[in-house]
Amino acid sequence: MNLRTVCLAAVIGILLAGCSPFAGAPEPEYYRLRYEKETRQCASAFSSEVRAWRFTAAEPFEQRRMVLWDRDRTVRFSESGQWVAAPASMLTEQIRRDLSESGLFAGTAGDFDSGPVSLELSGRIRRFVARPCESGYRALLGVSVELKERGTGENPLLQKSYSLESDCFPAGKASEFAEAMSRLASEFSDRLQSDLCRIAGERASVGEEAARD
Numbered sequence: 001m002n003l004r005t006v007c008l009a010a011v012i013g014i015l016l017a018g019c020s021p022f023a024g025a026p027e028p029e030y031y032r033l034r035y036e037k038e039t040r041q042c043a044s045a046f047s048s049e050v051r052a053w054r055f056t057a058a059e060p061f062e063q064r065r066m067v068l069w070d071r072d073r074t075v076r077f078s079e080s081g082q083w084v085a086a087p088a089s090m091l092t093e094q095i096r097r098d099l100s101e102s103g104l105f106a107g108t109a110g111d112f113d114s115g116p117v118s119l120e121l122s123g124r125i126r127r128f129v130a131r132p133c134e135s136g137y138r139a140l141l142g143v144s145v146e147l148k149e150r151g152t153g154e155n156p157l158l159q160k161s162y163s164l165e166s167d168c169f170p171a172g173k174a175s176e177f178a179e180a181m182s183r184l185a186s187e188f189s190d191r192l193q194s195d196l197c198r199i200a201g202e203r204a205s206v207g208e209e210a211a212r213d
Contacts, residue, residue, distance in 0.1 A: 028082045031066075031178035033090045035186040040102045042197035044204040049107035051117040052096045055088040055143070057125035062086055066174060069131040081174025087128045091143070091185060095123075098189045104196050119157075121147050126161070130177050139166040139180035143188055147196070157199050162188050 060067055064086055066078035083090060099121075100108040109117050127142035140163075147158035164184045169176035 027080070029080050029174055030082050030084045031174060032084045033087075033094055033178075033182050033185045035094070035182045037098060037101075037186060037189065040098075040104075040190075040193050040197070042102065042104055042193070042200065044197065044201040045103055046105045046119060046196075046200050046203070048105065048118045049109055050099065050105040050119040050121050050147075051109045051111075051113070052092065052099060053120065053122045054111050055092045055095075055123040055125060057086065057088040057128065061125050061128040062088060066177060067129045068137070069129050071132050078174055078177075081177065083178075088125055091123075091125065091188075094185055095121075095189060095192070098193065099196075102193055104193065104200060118150050119147065120150060121145065127163075128181070130180075132171075133168040135168045136171040136173075137177065138168050139177060139184055140164070141181060141184040141188060145192060147199070158195055160195060162191055164188060 056062075060075055064083045066081040066083065068076045068078060070076060096108055096110060099105060105119065109115070123143050123145045125141075125143055127140045129140050130137040131140055142161065142163045144161045145158060146156045148156040164187055166180035166184055169180055
């Protein structure tokens with residue numbers, strides 16, 4: 001192969017690379033759910049540990065790419081913004097941390113922690129998306145949660161859907177979407193803990209009445 005042939009091959013390679021759909025594509029930016037919370041105080045607590053199972057998510061919210069809705073709810077994906085992990089994994093991690101620090105339960109276990117645990121908390125993400133608004137986009141978070149006690153055969157202690165939405169933020173700002181969704185995750189955690197606190201108080205009252213009878 002002579003020098004002319006080598007040079008020609010190099011030029012063709014450069015031209016083909018320039019025509020590639022991936023040429024010049026922006027490097028992805030990665031974001032996580034991030035918020036700090038003060039420890040929530042509750043007058044009552046569950047006497048048992050809780051196993052907080054990893055949340056699941058409806059499609060297309062299980063993947064790491066940031067999901068956007070058009071006004072007609074057509075699904076699109078952010079060109080550069082991605083989550084560091086699947087939304088269900090990130091939200092589960094935050095909720096486990098918050099419950100562990102809250103003192104609402106005697107302890108908090110994960111999917112792979114051994115040992116019997118009577119209370120089980122599970123959840124499913126229904127919405128984890130940015131939707132157009134009058135001045136850009138707003139974040140939407142929808143989560144269904146269930147708390148049940150194993151072996152009782154009774155209805156769940158908690159079975160509730162939470163729906164939250166943020167204020168509008170500028171279009172094209174993946175960082176603003178991440179911040180808005182983090183605030184919604186924090187609000188969801190507050191609401192969930194408030195409901196769990198109420199249930200713990202109700203169970204404590206029933207126990208006190210039974211002890212007096």
